[in-house]
Amino acid sequence: MVEIRLTNTRTRKKEVFEPLDPRNVRLYLCGPTVYDRAHLGNARPVLVFDVLVRLLRHVYGADHVTYVRNFTDVDDKINARAAATGRTIREITEETVAWYHQDMDALGAARPDHEPRATEYIVQMVAMIETLIANGNAYEAEGHVLFDVRSFPEYGRLSGRSVDDMIAGARVEVAPFKRDPMDFVLWKPSDADQPGWDSPWGRGRPGWHIECSAMSAALLGPSFDIHGGGIDLQFPHHENEVAQSCCAHPEAGFANVWLHNEMLQVEGKKMSKSLGNFFTVRDLLDKGVPGEVIRFVMLRTHYRKPMDWTEAKANEAQTILSNWHEMVVGIEPATKPAKEVVSALADDLNTSVAIAALHELAKAGDAPRLLTSARLLGLLLPGDYGWAAKRPSDEEILSRVKRLAEVWFGLRAVKDYQAADRLREQLLDASVQLSAGRDGPARFDFLTPTSSDWAKEIVVKLDAIESRWLL
């Protein structure tokens, strides 16, 4: 059995991972609030967990892992979006969920076993809140139900803060009905225009954190193995989840291991709309950056370090992946991944070292093991070859280029190198790279797409070239 070690935020240590039940390893990842396209930062935890799940399935067996990732489909940002666009909440959340699936699929992220939606677990949330009130951890005030942080001595432990220090920071919302400024909302009243559900405290809706506590308990039980998300969720979201879950199930331990990924930057800066470097996964895909390339760039940096997205990295990733794809085309995968790759991943998901090991396999020419090992990282998946084949699917373009390549070959055959070189350069400008086989016919490849209008641009240039070279 491979020994997996993970850095546990809860204990601040790298620990040997020991599942509560090796026949059913259980994980929960905080999913998106569905009001807009997933941005690039949203993709990082998804990819980290995707690799983690692949590793766990490799070690414990495909059927012995349960992976849950939620959709938050009740939230004031969604309400605001609905009000601003005149659409219904349902339309917005349905559309966004579909987008999310498309975009994460494109990154090669396998779907979780369960993707619960908050609105389907309102009953469980209300029940949990009732328990918290009964246990003396929550109180009702002016139609709200609040969690009493002073009732839970462990509050602040996960994020390494004390309630008193945070209050000193004085950036908490001041609400007169709170017993303590740090108390947070479990349930809040809804007016007629807001989505709401009946509850013992009147018509209202849940606070942000309770959904994850309710859904993880419902699907994974009150104790489970791994809970994760971006480091920005550590406080308050995860801290509050711990408080809710541990107080509602005092006999259970909630999440055993907490995994947090560091944040994403873009060209060295925080991704933000004001800096103009904000983009979604879909923006990149539409620009012609393959999902596999996005994944590769992400996995080249260890998850616990800040990751900088740059165009240079994306280009380098394209080069590497194309080479690997060329190497494994038509190859039968090996039965087992290389142990260097497995042990790198088992060491706190060191995807960077795992990728270095893939390079070694490539250098050694071991294509079958390269393929199998890469798939453990979700790379070189069966559907991924298309972009790297460097060929537009358009038959017309292919046959036109082929004809020009033959012209080029003919010029070389009669040793008219000047003309041949001119044609080669013109085709290069049209993204076509000619290369001479030893004595066979000319071969050609297309340069990696750089824009969504790639194919159109090629056609325009081909028109011009043909008018010069074909009679």
Add this chain to the structure above:
RNA sequence: GGCGGGUUGGCGGAGAGGUUACGCAGCGGAUUGCAAAUCCGUGAAGACCGGUUCGAUUCCGGUACCCGCCUCCA
């Protein structure tokens, strides 16, 4: 103000108290009409200041700069 992350060769990015990370790019060579591709080889580092040590890029302290959280943004 409190808490946390980062700073490595041209670029990206790891591990390890003393031995080549790895990749991309570059350079040299082979091959080639020239390119492209491929193959072989190769130089290059550890923000700054102290400390511990026989020895630190790796441990400790401090400084500088960058970034994040504390504002229901992963």
